[in-house]
Amino acid sequence: MKKIANGVTGLICQRLAGLLAVMFGVSFLTFLLYYFAPGDKALAIGQARYSGEGDVQPEIIAMIREEFGLDKPFLSQFFHWLSPLLQGDLGRSLVSQEEVWLIVIPNLQETLTLSITALLLGLGLAFVLSVVSAQKPGSLMDRVAIGVASVGAAVPSYWLGLMLILLFAATLQWLPSYGSGSFSHLILPATTLALWVMTTQTRLFRSFLLEAQAAPHLEALRLRQVTETEIFWCHVLRHALIPAITMIGIELAALLEGAVIVEVIFSRNGIGSLFVSSVMSRDYPVIMCLVLLSAFSYVLINTLVELLQDAINPVKRVTRVVV
Amino acid sequence: MDKTVLRGSLFATALYGVAAFMGSTSLLVDSAIASEKVLRIGYPFGPTSSVPDPRARQNGWMSNRAGVSETLVGLTFEMQQYPRLASSYENISPTEWKVVIRSGVKFHDGSIMTAKDVKASFDKLAVKDHSAHNPRLWKLLGLKKIKVVDDRTLIFITEKPNSAFLWALTEPSAAVLKEGTEALPIIGTGPFIFSSAKANKQYVTHAFADYWGGTPKLDGIVLDKIGDPSVAALALKAGDVDLVTNYAEPEFAELQNNNEGQRFRAETLRLFFFMVRVSDGVLSNKPLRQAISLGLDRQLIAQVALAGVGGSPAKSIFPVDMKSWVNTELSLPYDLQRANELLDKAGIKDTDGNGIRELDGKDITLKMRSYEGRAALRPTLEISQQLLMKLGLNVEIAMGEFGANNDALKAGEIQINLQAWNAAPQGHPDYFPSTLVQTDGGFNFSGYSNPKLDALLEQGRSEFDPKKAKPIYDQLQAIINEDLPIIPLFHKAQVSVGNGKVKGYRIHPAETYLATPELDLARQ
Numbered sequence: 001m002k003k004i005a006n007g008v009t010g011l012i013c014q015r016l017a018g019l020l021a022v023m024f025g026v027s028f029l030t031f032l033l034y035y036f037a038p039g040d041k042a043l044a045i046g047q048a049r050y051s052g053e054g055d056v057q058p059e060i061i062a063m064i065r066e067e068f069g070l071d072k073p074f075l076s077q078f079f080h081w082l083s084p085l086l087q088g089d090l091g092r093s094l095v096s097q098e099e100v101w102l103i104v105i106p107n108l109q110e111t112l113t114l115s116i117t118a119l120l121l122g123l124g125l126a127f128v129l130s131v132v133s134a135q136k137p138g139s140l141m142d143r144v145a146i147g148v149a150s151v152g153a154a155v156p157s158y159w160l161g162l163m164l165i166l167l168f169a170a171t172l173q174w175l176p177s178y179g180s181g182s183f184s185h186l187i188l189p190a191t192t193l194a195l196w197v198m199t200t201q202t203r204l205f206r207s208f209l210l211e212a213q214a215a216p217h218l219e220a221l222r223l224r225q226v227t228e229t230e231i232f233w234c235h236v237l238r239h240a241l242i243p244a245i246t247m248i249g250i251e252l253a254a255l256l257e258g259a260v261i262v263e264v265i266f267s268r269n270g271i272g273s274l275f276v277s278s279v280m281s282r283d284y285p286v287i288m289c290l291v292l293l294s295a296f297s298y299v300l301i302n303t304l305v306e307l308l309q310d311a312i313n314p315v316k317r318v319t320r321v322v323v
Numbered sequence: 324m325d326k327t328v329l330r331g332s333l334f335a336t337a338l339y340g341v342a343a344f345m346g347s348t349s350l351l352v353d354s355a356i357a358s359e360k361v362l363r364i365g366y367p368f369g370p371t372s373s374v375p376d377p378r379a380r381q382n383g384w385m386s387n388r389a390g391v392s393e394t395l396v397g398l399t400f401e402m403q404q405y406p407r408l409a410s411s412y413e414n415i416s417p418t419e420w421k422v423v424i425r426s427g428v429k430f431h432d433g434s435i436m437t438a439k440d441v442k443a444s445f446d447k448l449a450v451k452d453h454s455a456h457n458p459r460l461w462k463l464l465g466l467k468k469i470k471v472v473d474d475r476t477l478i479f480i481t482e483k484p485n486s487a488f489l490w491a492l493t494e495p496s497a498a499v500l501k502e503g504t505e506a507l508p509i510i511g512t513g514p515f516i517f518s519s520a521k522a523n524k525q526y527v528t529h530a531f532a533d534y535w536g537g538t539p540k541l542d543g544i545v546l547d548k549i550g551d552p553s554v555a556a557l558a559l560k561a562g563d564v565d566l567v568t569n570y571a572e573p574e575f576a577e578l579q580n581n582n583e584g585q586r587f588r589a590e591t592l593r594l595f596f597f598m599v600r601v602s603d604g605v606l607s608n609k610p611l612r613q614a615i616s617l618g619l620d621r622q623l624i625a626q627v628a629l630a631g632v633g634g635s636p637a638k639s640i641f642p643v644d645m646k647s648w649v650n651t652e653l654s655l656p657y658d659l660q661r662a663n664e665l666l667d668k669a670g671i672k673d674t675d676g677n678g679i680r681e682l683d684g685k686d687i688t689l690k691m692r693s694y695e696g697r698a699a700l701r702p703t704l705e706i707s708q709q710l711l712m713k714l715g716l717n718v719e720i721a722m723g724e725f726g727a728n729n730d731a732l733k734a735g736e737i738q739i740n741l742q743a744w745n746a747a748p749q750g751h752p753d754y755f756p757s758t759l760v761q762t763d764g765g766f767n768f769s770g771y772s773n774p775k776l777d778a779l780l781e782q783g784r785s786e787f788d789p790k791k792a793k794p795i796y797d798q799l800q801a802i803i804n805e806d807l808p809i810i811p812l813f814h815k816a817q818v819s820v821g822n823g824k825v826k827g828y829r830i831h832p833a834e835t836y837l838a839t840p841e842l843d844l845a846r847q
Binding site: 038044047049050061097127170173176178179264265267269279 | 375454458558695729731
């Protein structure tokens with residue numbers, strides 16, 4: 001057991017070192033993109049900070065150049081940006097003048113609430129459908145389950161969101177049509193996203209279950225009088241979960257960034273819509289923070305997925321102990 | 324296995340049960356708030372921060388609409404000046420403006436507004452680290468200093484003669500405010516007090532009983548950002564909002580055809596136009612620009628892009644409703660035959676029979692771009708493409724980012740940039756042409772330079788008598804229609820729909836006014 005613990009600690013240390021290296025690389029690339037973005041940076045910053053669509057005077061442009069060190073060489077500009085970042089200072093938004101973290105955190109909270117709710121709901125539905133489906137492949141139930149998943153995949157989130165608002169908010173008046181702040185505000189957007197998760201995960205999970213059900217060692221278990229319920233919960237499901245966790249990790253990472261359409265339809269704040277509005281107003285400090293956050297979330301989720309896989313996959317665990 | 328399915332179904336049902344219960348609880352809370360006579364408005368934009376200082380950036384547009392902040396001079400529905408927080412104003416020398424403020428005006432903290440407060444509020448515009456810092460407005464006002472004469476009288480001294488000064492005072496960012504406190508972060512003078520804001524989401528106010536213009540009839544106003552017009556229409560139907568200010572035009576047309584809904588419609592000063600690269604490339608050819616203008620069926624564009632209810636074809640950069648300044652003798656006709664004749668006469672012909680006219684031996688390809696943000700931009704771009712192809716021009720269209728499009732136009736990578744601007748946000752005709760077509764204009768990306776037009780703009784700024792200034796701006800509009808560095812397409816109309824209970828609401832052409840003490844919600 002100690003060896004296993006050491007193995008996991010080693011993996012975490014290894015992953016953290018990798019995370020730092022990736023973050024540095026991403027920081028450099030992010031700054032490179034900002035540096036080579038077309039147009040006069042000082043003018044863009046001036047417009048974002050002071051005028052929106054208006055004019056910016058030359059003396060303001062000169063002031064901005066000095067403040068951001070825009071007339072200095074590339075590396076000097078990079079470290080001018082990086083050094084406060086390493087101290088946890090992400091700067092201030094050009095548009096609101098608020099600290100970037102104060103803008104990002106509430107949006108991140110909204111995105112996490114929505115994404116995790118949608119993921120749990122979607123995975124729950126996908127689980128039910130895939131289990132029904134995998135029980136008797138080719139049966140009517142299987143066809144219905146696969147049909148539901150296929151139809152769901154063909155429905156765009158935008159249309160589905162509008163239809164849910166039309167039915168549950170405008171017609172039945174059971175739920176609010178837009179906004180956030182209460183659980184009731186979460187239901188329609190989470191359902192919209194959950195159906196998308198459900199459609200993508202059902203087919204995958206079904207195939208993982210079918211593969212796990214075909215494993216030869218299950219026959220040995222049956223011969224030892226192990227019940228079907230135990231075989232399913234303790235062996236088939238566990239086996240199917242290993243590849244599923246990778247897909248769930250990718251799905252969560254995609255949801256964190258890709259909920260923008262749902263956020264717009266339901267007038268919710270979130271990372272996706274913040275990204276879009278920051279790009280539209282050229283709010284560089286916010287854009288750069290979001291790019292870093294996005295990279296960080298992908299690396300973090302991948303690390304967690306690997307750790308989880310290690311925890312539930314006996315083969316990997318044994319390999320690590322032996323090594 | 325069947326048990327597994329059953330468990331899963333029960334779990335999902337339970338989850339939805341909890342959700343429905345929470346939903347109904349929330350609706351009860353909402354209905355409690357509704358009993359307070361609060362007008363809930365679905366609005367396409369949100370505040371920029373949690374405490375948006377009305378003097379910074381364009382924050383004043385929202386606070387002015389919400390009735391929180393006010394300016395010394397206001398704009399009537401006919402786009403004429405009127406004394407708002409000022410009781411009178413006069414020009415005492417070419418660079419001096421005497422302003423007397425209204426007596427008995429109270430700030431939201433209960434204190435009386437004095438001339439010192441007004442000076443302090445304006446002085447903050449030039450303080451770099453203050454939340455009110457606004458170099459754009461400072462330049463627009465052209466201020467040198469402000470002198471306080473007595474409790475109610477001030478003298479604004481400008482750097483040089485600025486005939487647009489009083490008009491610049493109507494700009495919502497020129498609001499008079501007191502320094503905010505933790506309890507009252509924004510202390511204005513309007514009929515509604517700022518309660519809270521959520522960036523890009525919501526702006527909440529409550530009534531100010533001591534308002535100088537009378538106690539508001541509403542208890543408060545909530546402006547909720549609903550970016551998607553279809554959702555806004557559904558939110559109105561669901562009863563989640565009382566009024567949608569920017570209703571989707573196709574749905575509005577349907578309501579109009581069926582004579583349903585509480586409808587509001589008014590022309591605004593927002594102009595949809597092409598900014599054209601004139602200093603180099605194919606569109607430096609003037610006959611080609613003129614032919615393009617003649618080949619654009621503006622009636623059709625407005626009809627298709629805005630369902631026939633959201634706009635009227637442009638005849639110049641200013642709409643006919645802007646009576647004080649519009650040159651009513653101008654027109655921008657649709658005449659395909661004349662356009663073709665003009666092109667043939669200029670030698671712009673299709674000599675190789677491939678259906679595309681050539682200039683200097685090369686097929687003409689026009690790259691046109693616009694940006695997301697206003698629903699009518701994309702269809703306008705698409706219809707324009709089809710119309711210009713009828714002239715024998717190859718037109719490539721794409722949507723891009725606002726700033727990147729301007730950069731591309733400036734670099735000559737594209738030839739036309741479709742945009743939508745308020746052509747006179749302060750009611751004065753100087754702002755739009757001096758920003759977009761004056762030689763050193765901050766947004767002159769067309770490369771247009773016309774000394775005569777520059778001189779007219781300078782002359783207009785120095786002319787204090789509106790009657791004498793009118794012919795100057797008439798000439799200026801005529802030059803733009805002739806040279807076409809920008810090609811006006813249509814003036815946008817705003818359409819709003821209420822739930823039938825909204826009273827005292829009227830659409831202002833400047834798009835910067837909304838809340839008044841008379842705004843009300845009928846109880847049923």
